[in-house]
Amino acid sequence: MWIWAILVAVLVCLLILHFLKLLQAYKKYPPGPSRLEIVLRIVRSGFRFDPDLLAELAKKHGNIYTIWKGPQPLVVLSGLQAIKEALVKHSENFSQRPVTPFFNVAAKEKGIVLSNGHTWKQQRKFGVATMRKLGMEKKSVQSQIQEEARHLVETFASAKGQPLDPLFPITYSISSVISVLVFGHRFSAEDEEFIKLAKTFAHGVRFVGSFFHLLYEMFPWLMKHITWPYKKAFASVDVVLSHARKETEEHRAHPALQEPRDFIDYYLLQMEKSKNDPTSTYDDGNLFQCISDFFTAGTETTATALQWLVLLMVIHQDIQEKVQKEIEEAFGSSQSIGYEDRKELPYTFAVIHEGMRFKCFVLAGNPRQCGEDVNILGSLIPKGSIVVPDIHSVLYDPKLWETPRKFNPNHFLDKDGKFVDREEFLLFGAGARVCPGKVMAKIELFLFFTSLLRAFTFKLPEGVKEVNTEPVLGLTMVPQHYKLCAVPRYSES
Incomplete structure (x- = not known):
């Protein structure tokens, strides 16, 4: 009996020590909501994602506050000033990416997105430089994007104005651009390998942010014994890496090191x-x-951004008409449009940016890890803290945007109707970890969007009065599956 008494006493002592340790840790971090407050807010929202949640917490707890995820503190940066102070002014200190249990197994701290230190610096620098060599900002890649846009227009036109689901055609077209840059070739839409890869990416995107993903991050030791919830997710990672290995071996078998054709060629040359x-x-x-x-x-x-843009045109017919009128007045129905022509289409370019702002496709900015103790706007952020920039707090800030909850292209136009590239547009991040594909994404969206809008008028199918604009949560916030009618504007379409 006395043995049990000793065990209970030891357990009580350990619990007390753990509690005291947590109290000490709490004091180090910026104050924030209790776990109970977070739970109550989630229940109140009906267990749906509420983009206003973090902004509401900021009103109560300040622009820098801490949310406790189990024993793990997450420091949230809310508002433009706090995010710029940390990610831009102290860019180097916030250049690290936190390596969570799931992503540590999935990526093994390699590549660009989930690596750190010397590996990240070397891989990112090489990746950005190589994409420039491949013509990211030049006509070579533009011609490839324009070719893919033509294929997408043909796919939409084949529906002859009848209802179609744009998800697969859009995803296929965008991935084909990446495929040419990385592998040197595009896939056929019927290619079994491509279909397998597309399904793999879709599953991975759905898994990230899911209940079982969060469970793995919180209890990795437990998930090692309960493998079924995440087994398919890791299998998806293996499928992608296996295809990358296959493409690399084919490049090795047919080297073109003197005149590199794609990213793999450049990388193999650099390895040598x-x-x-x-x-x-x-x-x-x-x-x-x-x-x-x-x-x-x-x-x-x-x-995802292009899907939202097309859906917004279906909903806002007046804005769609203005875009079409601007394109027609500037270029007619046949003249080719390049990215350099965006200055001739300020309203269209503003619509693209406003679509990304209004239907922000990420839950929050990519998390960072604090390299050293740092004071941000009077709040101490301890070394090792995981920091989450709440970009929704900036993109929907009524102090920064005239009508933040409305789709309003005028947010990106000055009084003379010229496009304004605003620093508040933080969708691609800021500082050392700003998205390296930012320019590429803008080129693609501009060329695809203008190609589609000059060829079609997008409408709801007959009998459909409205569409569900509530996003589906995952790695990105994608639209609910929807169908539209792409009505040709010209007989040759």
Whole structure:
């Protein structure tokens, strides 16, 4: 009996010590809501994502506050001033990416998106430089995007104005652009390998942010014994890496090192140049993960943005007409449009940016990890803290936008009707970790959007009065599945 008494006493002592340790930790971090407050707010929202939740917490707890996820503190930055102070002014200190249990297993701290330190700096620098060499801002890649846009127009036209689901055609077109840049070729829409990859990406996107993903992050030791919820997610990672390995071996078998054709060629050349450099991080593992990063980040976000833009045109027929009128007055019905022509289409370019602001496709900015203790606007953020920039608090701030809850292209136009590139538009991040594909995404959206809008008028199918604009949560906030009618504007379409 006395043994049980000793065990109970020891357990009580351990619990007390753990409680005291938590209290001490609480004091180090900026104050924030209690766990009970978070739970009550989630229940009150009907267990649906409420984009106003973090902004409401900021009103009560300040622009820098802490949310406790189990024993893990998350420091939230709310508002433009707090985010700029941390991510821009202290950019180097917030350049690290937190490596969570799930992503540590999935990416092994390789590639660009989920790596840190020397690996991240080397891989990012090489990735950005290589995309420029491949013509990210030049006509070579523009012609490829224009070709894919033509294919997309043909696909929509084949429906002959009848209801169609734009999800797969848009995703296929965007991923084809990435495929040419990375692999040097595009897939056929009927290619079994492509269909397998598309399904793999879709599953991965749905898994991230799901209940079981969060469960893995909170209790990785438990999930090692309960494998079924995430087994398919890790299998999806293997499918992507396996295809990257296959493409790389084909490039090795048919080298073009003197005149590199695509990202893999450039990377293999760099591996050869750096083989005697002990500081080099250029290896197969980082190459495969970079390929995965390009496809995940380069396809999902841009395809989601284009889906939202088309849906917004269906809903806002007046804005769609203004876009079509501007394109027609500037270029007629046949003249080719390049990215450099965006200055001739300020309203159209504003519509694209406003669509991304109004239907922000990410839950929050990509998390960072604080490298050293730092004071931001009077709040101490301890070294090692995971920091989450709440970009919704900026994109929907009534102090920054005239009508933040309405789709209003005038947010990006000055009094003379010229496009204004606003610093408050933080969708692509800020500081050292700003999205390296930002320019590429804007080129794609501009060329695809103008191609579609000059060819079609988008309408709801007959009998459908409204569409559900509540997003589906995952890695990105995608639209609910919807159908539309792409009505040709010209007989040759």
